[in-house]
Amino acid sequence: MDDRTVFVLNGPNxxxxxxxxxxxxxxxxxxxxxxxxxxAAERTGLVVDFRQSNHEGTLVDWVQEGRVGTAGIVIxxxxxxxxxxxxxxxxVTTATSATSATSTSWATx
Numbered sequence: 001m002d003d004r005t006v007f008v009l010n011g012p013n014x015x016x017x018x019x020x021x022x023x024x025x026x027x028x029x030x031x032x033x034x035x036x037x038x039x040a041a042e043r044t045g046l047v048v049d050f051r052q053s054n055h056e057g058t059l060v061d062w063v064q065e066g067r068v069g070t071a072g073i074v075i076x077x078x079x080x081x082x083x084x085x086x087x088x089x090x091x092v093t094t095a096t097s098a099t100s101a102t103s104t105s106w107a108t109x
Contacts, residue, residue: 004045007066008037009059010052011078037074046071056080 010030013020018029034050041048049066053059059075066073 001049001069002047003069003071005047005049005066005070006041007062007070007073008034008048008050008076009062009066009073010050010076011059011080012054014076014078015052015054 010033014033015030017025017033018027030052034048037048037050049070051062053062059077063073063075
């Protein structure tokens, strides 16, 4: 790992891409997504460290590991970015690129 490395961290259930409800989520697999990330990184002289976990603590450990000595971190938080909606409410997801953080809040419709 060096300052050309970008961590691409993928959250829960993304290991099932292409298998779980392909009519909703598409037929692309995690391997397909990784190949796209690697291709894009190579065009800019970067190296991808591509990871996926269904466990929040593991993702936190990886974020902390990538804090120093990397070019950056990209997080596809998957299930952590949404919650079950209740009638009259919708989830609003906000991504902040400067901190690589995503937050979800509730808004009334």
